[in-house]
Amino acid sequence: MNQSNRIVQGIHHLHFYLWDLPRWQEHFCQVWGFRMEGQLGSTLCLRQGSLRLRLSQPAHAGDEVDRYLQQHSPGVVDVALAVVEQELLGLAELLQRRGAQVEWIPAEEEGGPTLRLRTPYGLRHSLLPGSGIPDSAPAEENLFSHWDHLVLNVEQGSLQAAADWYEQVLGWRSLYRYSIRTNTSGLESVVVGDPEAGIQLAINEPTCAASQIQEFLDAHHGPGLQHAALHSSDVFASVRRLRQGGVNFLQVPPEYYTNLARELASGAILRSGGLPPAISWHDLVEQQLLLDATLPASDSPHPPLLLQTFTQPLFGRPTFFFEVIQRLGGATGFGEANFQALFEALERQQRQRQQALVC
Incomplete structure (x- = not known):
């Protein structure tokens, strides 16, 4: 066993527990661009490039999926991680020494030898060998490239x-x-991960009962994965196609674009005083995208830009949703400059649901 702290190669798949499996299979394939890769028992395996999903519904009353859904909202129960197969046995011993709860999963359940970690925070992590067989579909057919x-x-x-x-x-x-505060709400967040493995996990906690993080915890009946961000090489085209497929996105308040236009004109966020030619202001507003721009260290023609938007919750309750994101010019971070606007937009939706509380 390699004694390095780095044990994970990347994200293998996200596993959803949900009701009405045929409906969600059709939705993820026809709207989000995934393709059927196979089946493990009653679990469907979908793929798009390096992105994998597994979808399960209850096979009978009282089974594991049914028990989960009786207690929680549909969503991601397992963020499976890719590891080196030859190191699984040594990895189990190492993780146990680190205090983890480790169990071996039958090969037929996951398609190969698998370890499973159960966290105290609403997620489990199956550890599977490598990334497997490359996707046979051309990369240009994919809406998204990676998590x-x-x-x-x-x-x-x-x-x-x-x-x-x-x-x-x-x-x-x-x-x-980082932290976010509004007049009535807020959150605290720590980002952990392994940049070499392409993994970033932001962990949020609410600052008060009115926080939209607390609303998630109440609706989901406990901690869990709030959202997953899909990276697109053309966020405008991806969002346009998703809208055509019936996906609803978070409504961005008009004042966000008023303020953004003012900052662009003043050169406060881009020295050029305007957007790069590749980005259309009309498309930015029409597709309701958020823009996070930081001043480059020099007069580079390619400043770091982050474009992002967020879907409405997928499963009816204010729980799991997707983010669609594109990074240009080496942009890092999560769009912190947008978080205040995003948080305020989410709070407006809370008030519309008449669920907001007073801190």
Whole structure:
């Protein structure tokens, strides 16, 4: 066993537990661009390039999926991680020494030898060998290239313990932290991950009962994966296709674009005083995309730009949703400059649902 702290090669798949499996298979394939890769028992395996999904519904009353859905909202129960197959046995011993709860899963259940970790924070992590057989479909047919990042919501007071778990058990690093405050709400976040493996996990906790993070925890009945960000090489085309397929996105308040136009004109966020030629202001507003731009270190024609948007929750309750994101010019971060606008937009939706509380 390699004694390095780095044990994960990347994200293998996300496993959803949900009702009405045929409907969601059709939705992910026809709208989101996934293709059927196979089946493990009653679980469907979908793929798009390096992205994999597994979808399960209850096979009978009282089974594992049914018990989960009786307690929680539909969503991601397992963020499976790719590891080196030859190191699975040594990895099990290492993780147990690090205090993890480890179990072996029958090969027929996951398609090969698999370890499973259960976290105290609403997720499990199956550890599977490598990335497997390359996708046979041409890359240009894919809407998305990879998982950009994932976001986990935990109970207030659990943030640091959750970050410590990922650092101590999986050897991930704490990358940075941030906080958001509005007049009535807020969140604290720590980002952990392994940049070499392409993994970033933001862990959020609410600052008060009115926080939209707390709304998720209440609706989901506990901690869990709030959203997954899909990276697109052409976010405008991807979002346009998703809208045509019936996907609903978060409504961005008009004042966001008023303020953005003012900042662009003043050169506060781009020295050129305007958007690069590749980005259309009309398309930005029409597709309701958020733009995070930072001043480059020099007069580079390619400043770091991050474009992003967020779907409405997929399963009816204010729980799991997707983010669509594109990074240009080496942009990093999660669009912190957009978070205030995003958080305020989410709070407006809370008020519309008449679920907002007073801190």
